[in-house]
Amino acid sequence: xxxxxxxxxxxxxxxxxxxxxxxxxxxxxxxxxxxxxxxxxxxxxxxxxxxxxxxxxxxxxxxxxxxxxxxxxxxxxxxxxxxxxxxxxxxxxxxxxxxxxxxxxxxxxxxxxxxxxxxxxxxxxxxxxxxxxxxxxxxxxxxxxxxxxxxxxxxxxxxxxxxxxxxxxxxxxxxxxxxxxxxxxxxxxxxxxxxxxxxxxxxxxxxxxxxxxxxxxxxxxxxxxxxxxxxxxxxxxxxxxxxxxxxxx
Amino acid sequence: xxxxxxxxxxxxxxxxxxxxxxxxxxxxxxxxxxxxxxxxxxxxxxxxxxxxxxxxxxxxxxxxxxxxxxxxxxxxxxxxxxxxxxxxxxxxxxxxxxxxxxxxxxxxxxxxxxxxxxxxxxxxxxxxxxxxxxxxxxxxxxxxxxxxxxxxxxxxxxxxxxxxxxxxxxxxxxxxxxxxxxxxxxxxxxxxxxxxxxxxxxxxxxxxxxxxxxxxxxxxxxxxxxxxxxxxxxxxxxxxxxxxxxxxx
DNA sequence: AAACATTTATTTGTATGACAATTGAAGCAC
DNA sequence: GTGCTTCAATTGTCATACAAATAAATGTTT
Numbered sequence: 077x078x079x080x081x082x083x084x085x086x087x088x089x090x091x092x093x094x095x096x097x098x099x100x101x102x103x104x105x106x107x108x109x110x111x112x113x114x115x116x117x118x119x120x121x122x123x124x125x126x127x128x129x130x131x132x133x134x135x136x137x138x139x140x141x142x143x144x145x146x147x148x149x150x151x152x153x154x155x156x157x158x159x160x161x162x163x164x165x166x167x168x169x170x171x172x173x174x175x176x177x178x179x180x181x182x183x184x185x186x187x188x189x190x191x192x193x194x195x196x197x198x199x200x201x202x203x204x205x206x207x208x209x210x211x212x213x214x215x216x217x218x219x220x221x222x223x224x225x226x227x228x229x230x231x232x233x234x235x236x237x238x239x240x241x242x243x244x245x246x247x248x249x250x251x252x253x254x255x256x257x258x259x260x261x262x263x264x265x266x267x268x269x270x271x272x273x274x275x276x277x278x279x280x281x282x283x284x285x286x287x288x289x290x291x292x293x294x295x296x297x298x299x300x301x302x303x304x305x306x307x308x309x310x311x312x313x314x315x316x317x318x319x320x321x322x323x324x325x
Numbered sequence: 326x327x328x329x330x331x332x333x334x335x336x337x338x339x340x341x342x343x344x345x346x347x348x349x350x351x352x353x354x355x356x357x358x359x360x361x362x363x364x365x366x367x368x369x370x371x372x373x374x375x376x377x378x379x380x381x382x383x384x385x386x387x388x389x390x391x392x393x394x395x396x397x398x399x400x401x402x403x404x405x406x407x408x409x410x411x412x413x414x415x416x417x418x419x420x421x422x423x424x425x426x427x428x429x430x431x432x433x434x435x436x437x438x439x440x441x442x443x444x445x446x447x448x449x450x451x452x453x454x455x456x457x458x459x460x461x462x463x464x465x466x467x468x469x470x471x472x473x474x475x476x477x478x479x480x481x482x483x484x485x486x487x488x489x490x491x492x493x494x495x496x497x498x499x500x501x502x503x504x505x506x507x508x509x510x511x512x513x514x515x516x517x518x519x520x521x522x523x524x525x526x527x528x529x530x531x532x533x534x535x536x537x538x539x540x541x542x543x544x545x546x547x548x549x550x551x552x553x554x555x556x557x558x559x560x561x562x563x564x565x566x567x568x569x570x571x572x573x574x
Numbered sequence: 575a576a577a578c579a580t581t582t583a584t585t586t587g588t589a590t591g592a593c594a595a596t597t598g599a600a601g602c603a604c
Numbered sequence: 605g606t607g608c609t610t611c612a613a614t615t616g617t618c619a620t621a622c623a624a625a626t627a628a629a630t631g632t633t634t
Contacts, residue, residue: 094389104424133379141388142391160428169418169421172418173414178354179408180408189497190497193497194500249435
């Protein structure tokens with residue numbers, strides 16, 4: 077062994093598994109442990125940290141919860157540093173954002189404003205770079221949304237897919253991961269708005285304006301349509317709120 | 326007990342602690358368990374899931390790693406559902422983004438483009454709403470950055486703080502949490518660039534342009550300055566790359 | 575009666591030892 | 605050489621025990 081990448085000195089008076097997890101996480105973040113590196117076995121780690129195996133296991137489960145490691149049983153098994161994929165990062169981003177929104181009584185207009193601001197951020201790139209496939213995906217979702225027999229959940233899902241295609245059109249995976257998380261985290265809030273036939277029609281028409289603008293590579297028009305869509309969505313939400321207030325008051 | 330919020334049926338052939346964590350996490354996400362609710366004690370959970378206490382503990386540590394619960398020892402202690410704060414969500418966002426960037430060989434220009442696109446997204450809001458405090462924070466960082474005895478790490482940190490103030494000026498915490506994560510995750514990449522006196526001067530001057538525009542509530546000017554800053558940063562990075570290629574080739 | 579000290583019950587934190595399940599590698603027979 | 609068996613390493617799980625913290629209950633003193 078040239079040099080052990082993990083620091084094994086911990087304070088025995090403070091939470092052990094948390095410190096052990098932090099020590100290993102540090103080694104991963106600093107790059108001392110790289111993707112697919114194998115950690116020492118649980119018994120080894122227990123000896124080196126001078127703790128019991130269950131304590132080491134608790135630490136490893138913490139890391140597994142963040143997808144920093146994966147484990148494999150058997151002779152050549154063990155815990156390996158995991159590559160954090162876009163999909164996984166995206167998934168984590170969604171759960172974090174969803175919980176943040178649901179636990180902190182975030183106002184709908186705050187979340188909505190953030191969402192559309194972020195989305196407008198990638199419109200110039202999407203207008204410039206979108207492929208025919210992205211455009212086709214947007215058109216397909218518009219078609220789905222215009223079917224009268226689609227239920228509200230399906231309509232919202234299609235809405236998410238439409239905006240996902242718009243974001244992906246920018247061809248920047250970092251941007252996609254950030255934005256798609258924000259958009260999808262808003263879906264539960266959006267589901268609370270019941271869509272009348274009239275409002276669906278309006279939304280689909282705005283989606284069509286966006287798709288047309290992206291097709292024409294007209295970034296300004298797309299941004300304007302998004303702004304209108306935001307205003308319309310906010311108006312819908314205000315109506316729902318007002319109706320509820322009347323019912324309960 | 327009216328109705329237990331947790332589903333206790335798990336498949337004994339698949340990873341137990343993972344399933345237990347998922348069952349409790351579901352109860353939290355769906356709102357069946359709300360903030361500050363106390364989970365059953367570890368022994369209780371062990372009985373109900375029909376597993377041993379160490380297995381339950383592994384599951385709880387998974388949830389603790391995501392800050393979904395906190396634990397407290399003692400007579401009235403136990404595991405409690407944690408409120409996911411903006412700070413915590415922000416922290417998670419940074420580690421996730423940092424790991425994503427470092428593990429997937431993301432090109433500097435891709436990350437840089439995403440960062441400035443996102444930042445431009447909140448400029449209109451920041452220009453409209455920034456308080457005197459936000460402006461003062463930006464000016465203070467500009468002053469720090471113009472001190473010649475500041476080292477490169479300090480310069481980068483101040484750069485992050487400047488952009489953080491810009492983002493916070495929008496007065497939308499959801500936006501702040503998303504964007505600040507993206508900006509801070511880029512810092513390790515930025516630290517790889519050594520800043521000459523000349524380049525610092527240029528960056529500070531661009532920061533001053535941004536602050537001036539925000540002060541004047543001129544969103545378009547701020548966006549233009551950000552675009553110029555992006556172009557300048559990309560140029561700096563290209564130079565560093567070229568120099569390295571020459572050294573190693 | 576009130577203030578203070580003590581005990582006690584509950585709960586998490588940690589350790590020990592054991593066994594099951596999995597899995598690749600080594601050894602062996604053919 | 606091929607296929608089978610055995611084996612050793614490793615994670616997954618369990619049972620039990622004890623330590624440490626903590627608040628409530630209890631007792632004691634003033």
